[in-house]
Amino acid sequence: MNDYLTFALPKGRIMQDSMELFAKIGITCPEMDDPGRKLVFENHADKLRFMAVRSQDVPTYVEQGCADIGVVGKDTLLEQEKDLYEPLDLQFGYCRLVVAEPKELRQDDDPAGWSNIRVASKYPNMTEKYFAAKGIQVEVIKLYGSIELAPLVGLTERIVDLVSTGGTMRENGLVEVETIAEVTSRLIVNRASLKTKHRRITRLIEDLEKVIEAGPRISE
Amino acid sequence: MSDIIETRLPTGVKDFLPVKAAKLDYLQTTLRSIFRQWGFRPVAPAVLEDLAVLELGLGTDLREKTFRFDDRQTGRLVAFPPDITPQVARIAATRMREMPLPFRLCYDGRVLRHTEQRLGKDREIFQSGVELIGLDNPEADAEMIAMAVECLKAVGATEFTIDIGQVEFLRGILNDLPLDTAQALAVRTAIAAKDVSGLQQLLMKTSLTDQQREEVLALPRLYGGREVLARARKVITNTTSQQALDNLERTLELLAVYDIDEYITLDLGEMRGFDYHTGLIFQGFLTGFGRAVCAGGRYDGLTARYGFPAPATGFSFNLFNLLFALDRELDAQVKEGTDILLFASDHDKTPAQILATKLRSQGYSVARDIIDRDRPASLDYARRMHFRYLLVQHGKEEGLTLIRVADGQETSLTDEMIKAGHFEI
Numbered sequence: 001m002n003d004y005l006t007f008a009l010p011k012g013r014i015m016q017d018s019m020e021l022f023a024k025i026g027i028t029c030p031e032m033d034d035p036g037r038k039l040v041f042e043n044h045a046d047k048l049r050f051m052a053v054r055s056q057d058v059p060t061y062v063e064q065g066c067a068d069i070g071v072v073g074k075d076t077l078l079e080q081e082k083d084l085y086e087p088l089d090l091q092f093g094y095c096r097l098v099v100a101e102p103k104e105l106r107q108d109d110d111p112a113g114w115s116n117i118r119v120a121s122k123y124p125n126m127t128e129k130y131f132a133a134k135g136i137q138v139e140v141i142k143l144y145g146s147i148e149l150a151p152l153v154g155l156t157e158r159i160v161d162l163v164s165t166g167g168t169m170r171e172n173g174l175v176e177v178e179t180i181a182e183v184t185s186r187l188i189v190n191r192a193s194l195k196t197k198h199r200r201i202t203r204l205i206e207d208l209e210k211v212i213e214a215g216p217r218i219s220e
Numbered sequence: 221m222s223d224i225i226e227t228r229l230p231t232g233v234k235d236f237l238p239v240k241a242a243k244l245d246y247l248q249t250t251l252r253s254i255f256r257q258w259g260f261r262p263v264a265p266a267v268l269e270d271l272a273v274l275e276l277g278l279g280t281d282l283r284e285k286t287f288r289f290d291d292r293q294t295g296r297l298v299a300f301p302p303d304i305t306p307q308v309a310r311i312a313a314t315r316m317r318e319m320p321l322p323f324r325l326c327y328d329g330r331v332l333r334h335t336e337q338r339l340g341k342d343r344e345i346f347q348s349g350v351e352l353i354g355l356d357n358p359e360a361d362a363e364m365i366a367m368a369v370e371c372l373k374a375v376g377a378t379e380f381t382i383d384i385g386q387v388e389f390l391r392g393i394l395n396d397l398p399l400d401t402a403q404a405l406a407v408r409t410a411i412a413a414k415d416v417s418g419l420q421q422l423l424m425k426t427s428l429t430d431q432q433r434e435e436v437l438a439l440p441r442l443y444g445g446r447e448v449l450a451r452a453r454k455v456i457t458n459t460t461s462q463q464a465l466d467n468l469e470r471t472l473e474l475l476a477v478y479d480i481d482e483y484i485t486l487d488l489g490e491m492r493g494f495d496y497h498t499g500l501i502f503q504g505f506l507t508g509f510g511r512a513v514c515a516g517g518r519y520d521g522l523t524a525r526y527g528f529p530a531p532a533t534g535f536s537f538n539l540f541n542l543l544f545a546l547d548r549e550l551d552a553q554v555k556e557g558t559d560i561l562l563f564a565s566d567h568d569k570t571p572a573q574i575l576a577t578k579l580r581s582q583g584y585s586v587a588r589d590i591i592d593r594d595r596p597a598s599l600d601y602a603r604r605m606h607f608r609y610l611l612v613q614h615g616k617e618e619g620l621t622l623i624r625v626a627d628g629q630e631t632s633l634t635d636e637m638i639k640a641g642h643f644e645i
Contacts, residue, residue, distance in 0.1 A: 002379065002508040065510020087440065089417035189414075192505040192512065195383045195485050198444050 004047045005200060008067035010055030013219045014185055017092045018071045025207040059084060059188065068193035068201065074183045075162060079123045085189040087205050093185035094216035095164040097123065100174045102151050105158075111177055120150035121160035130160075130180050148172040164218045184216045232335055232343030238557075238606070240543065243550040244346070247539050248328055250374050251348045255326035258367055260350045263325045265307035271297040276525045277306025279495045285333040302333045305534060306522065308351045313528030321354025321530060328539075342540055349516070349536025353523065356531035358467055361500045361518060362474035364533050368504055368514055369480045375542065376549040379507035382483050383443075385490035386468050387497045387517075389452070392460030393435045398427050407436065412491035414440035431457060439489035446472065448486040464499075471500060493517060502535070509545035513538055557606025559584040559645060563598040564613040572613055575638065579611075582641055599623065609645050 009015040019032065029050050031041040041050045053061060055072055062070040063082040075097055077086060099119070101109065116137035121127045124140040131138040143150065147161040148168055160180065163169055169176070187208065194201055229235065236244055252262070271288050278286065288299040301307050304327050312323050328348035335341040350367065352360050365382055372380050390411075399407060403426060410419040419440065423433050438455040442448050452465055468486075475484070493501050493515070501517030516535020523530045543550070560579060564572035572588055579586045587607075589598045595612060602610045602625050611633075612621040620633040622643065637643050 063510060065508065085414040086418075087414045087416060186415075190510050192507075192510050194414075194443065195381045195487070195503075195505045196379065196507040198485055202444060 004042075004049050005069065005197065005204075006049040006051065006067045008051045008053050008058045008061040008070040010058055010072060011052045012055075014055065014071060014073075014093050015052060017185070017219050018090070021090060021092070021208065021211065024211040025204070027204070056080075062188050062190050065190050065192055068190050068197060069204075070188045071185055072188055074181065074186055075123065075126075077186060077188070078181060079126050081125070083191065085191060085194055086186045087189060088187035088208055088212070090185045090187055090208075091212055091214070091216050093183070093219045095162045095183050095218065097126070097160065097180040097183055098163055099158060099160055099177045099180065100163075100169055101158040101177055103173050103175050105151075106175045106177065109177075117158060118156040119158045119160055120147055120156040122147060123160055126180065127160045148174060182216070185219075230343070232341060234342075234344070234540075239554075242554045243547070244539060244543055246550065246554050247375055247537075247542055247546075248348055251371055251537060252326065252328065254367065254371050254374055255350050258324070258350075258363070260324040260326035260352075263308060263311055263327050265301070265304060265311060265327065265329065267300065267329075268298050269301055269307065271299040273310070274299050274301060274306065277309055277522055278302070281495065282333070285335070287332045287334065300332045302331050304329055304331060304347050304349065304536065305351060305519070308534075309353075309519075309522040309532070310526045312351070312353045312530070312532075313523040313526035317528050322360075323353040324350070325353070326350045344540075346539035347536045348539055349514075349534060351532060351534035353532040353534075354530050355533070356520065358471040358500075359474055360531075360533050361467075361471045362478075364516055364535050365471070365475060365484075365502060366478045366480065368502065368516070368535055369478070369483050371514070371537065372483075372504060372506075376546055376553055377506055378549075380483060380513075381485045381505045381507075382480075382502050383485045383487050383490070383505060384468065384471075384500060384502045385487050385493075385517075386464040386500050387493065388467070388499055389456075389461045389464035389488050390439070390491065392458045392462075392464060393432075393439065393456065395460075397432060397436070408491055411436070411439050411489055414443075414489060416440050435461075442488035443486065443490075445485060448488060452488055468500060496522075500533070504537075506545045509541070511538075511541050513542045513545055557608060558587055559607070560586045560609045560611050561598065561602040561605075561607040562586055562588045562611050562613065563595060564588070565595070566613070566615045571616070575611075575613060575635075578639065584645070599625065599628075 009018050019029070022028065027048060029041050029043045029048060031043065032050065039052050042048070051061065051067060056076055058070040058072040059076060059080050059082040061067040063084055071090065073093055114136050118139045118141065119127055120141045120143050122143060124142045127140050128138055141150070141156055147159045150156045150159055151174065152172060159174070162183065163176065189201060274286070275283055282302045286299045286302045288297050291298040308325055308327060312325065316323060326349065331345050331347055333343055333345060335343050352364065365384065368382055394408070397404070403422065406422050407419065410422060416437065419437060423436060428436070435456055442452055449465060449469060456462060490501065496519060497517045498520040499518035502515070503512040504514035505512055514535055514537040516533070518533040520531040523532060562572055562576050576586045576588055589601065599610050607625055610623040610625060612623065614620065620635070620638070622631045622633055622645070623629070633643055
């Protein structure tokens with residue numbers, strides 16, 4: 001088993017983007033063409049294994065060494081702060097992590113005057129850090145989805161969430177106040193794997209570096 | 221049968237049942253015997269320390285992770301050590317300072333560290349390690365690496381890497397850069413994560429010279445085999461880093477005699493241990509296991525904090541990590557259970573006691589089945605509790621039957637045969 005290179009990829013669009021990119025350097029997995037409900041796919045000839053997992057779980061699988069390599073958004077890495085290598089920016093999956101609030105509130109609101117605020121977010125850790133660095137006390141309410149709803153129903157005044165095109169926020173009457181971070185998908189590598197399989201992984205990184213398109217792009 | 225009372229353990233600590241505990245014991249014994257072969261003598265540091273004293277030897281990182289509490293007798297804060305190395309440094313610097321250097325000391329013991337409450341992080345760490353105090357030359361560094369390789373081979377590891385770094389090489393590049401504290405921290409974090417693109421973005425906002433920028437940006441990619449040294453030489457110009465490379469090269473030359481080249485990788489961008497260490501550092505990794513199983517390196521400033529400046533190097537194994545990484549390999553190393561369960565059918569137990577004593581003196585592990593039950597029940601107990609043989613003692617003068625638990629094969633024996641050692645198990 002140890003001579004396999006194992007990838008943890010987030011289910012969905014990022015997995016497709018990743019496999020398209022990997023295909024350019026000859027890393028493929030025909031078994032994945034007919035996914036069904038399988039979670040693990042193998043390419044026996046090239047000794048490759050791919051696991052489809054939730055994007056928030058990718059860093060865990062890689063940090064623990066169940067996967068050698070993973071693809072995950074910078075947002076998740078910043079939020080979880082795991083002990084990993086992240087040698088490559090893959091440039092796809094571009095979005096921004098922003099602070100947003102309802103349009104009506106925005107009209108006479110001055111962020112410079114915030115002292116304590118209530119924010120709904122999927123990213124409590126990053127949100128706390130961001131505001132703490134600015135000397136603002138923040139009460140974060142952790143939600144798992146539909147963050148835009150929180151200000152509409154009075155759960156919180158503001159939210160911290162990802163935007164790619166900004167469509168969902170606009171439709172829900174929210175406007176961006178500040179950008180916390182720009183996010184793209186990253187290639188992450190387990191620390192022990194980089195050392196014990198360094199020839200294979202270094203070649204993979206160098207090959208990918210040559211085919212990654214310059215400039216971030218949104219994955220629809 | 222009484223009800224099971226809820227007895228949960230705090231997260232991050234574990235109990236080990238006999239099979240696992242035997243493996244742990246095997247690892248501990250094996251490592252200790254290698255330490256002894258290399259001339260290291262054991263020290264056994266105290267389990268509690270005065271916090272103020274302990275903290276002299278701790279970096280910020282470990283200070284934050286220390287378990288501390290009030291000492292009712294004195295009202296002072298005391299602490300469980302999060303690492304044994306500072307304790308050994310204290311002992312060497314205070315209790316042993318009149319003795320001739322170098323000191324070769326080894327230890328094993330458990331330490332506690334606070335960790336973030338997340339999956340798979342141990343708060344209790346079982347360390348087994350060595351400290352070589354009083355030598356500043358590459359020979360000492362080479363000795364540590366050669367020992368670590370020998371230890372890993374001895375405990376049954378086959379595919380592993382000792383990954384070597386050099387913090388002075390990093391200091392030569394990173395110290396004196398025109399960066400403010402926040403920028404310096406961000407740069408270190410990006411290097412530690414080998415995050416090239418993040419590093420590029422950070423450096424764009426700084427006033428580094430082109431040469432400085434090139435040096436810093438090279439760090440995340442300076443890992444791999446020995447060719448890394450040549451690549452590093454091409455990039456760097458500062459004296460500190462060049463000397464660090466000389467030191468590394470010299471150490472690798474000294475290692476040639478041990479024929480361990482296949483186990484060595486280099487990582488000149490390795491930031492872990494940057495605050496604590498002063499020269500060559502290394503970590504041991506096993507293929508297929510995500511965390512380091514051992515770590516060590518030079519720490520020339522540590523004993524000085526206890527008033528006795530001396531160069532030093534050392535390393536320690538994390539035995540729990542080693543145990544989980546080698547769990548399956550260790551099955552073969554750890555002899556299963558106990559040799560003999562002695563079952564006496566006679567009511568007079570004296571012959572059984574005498575026989576058990578005799579067998580133990582011959583080197584077998586023996587337990588008597590003291591419960592009053594029949595032979596099949598005793599055999600069943602032997603099977604479930606990992607005995608290798610059931611030895612049935614029939615009444616006076618009626619001889620014995622040795623039953624191999626694994627397949628039930630029986631052999632008839634007499635008391636004379638056992639006394640003379642004429643039987644095999």
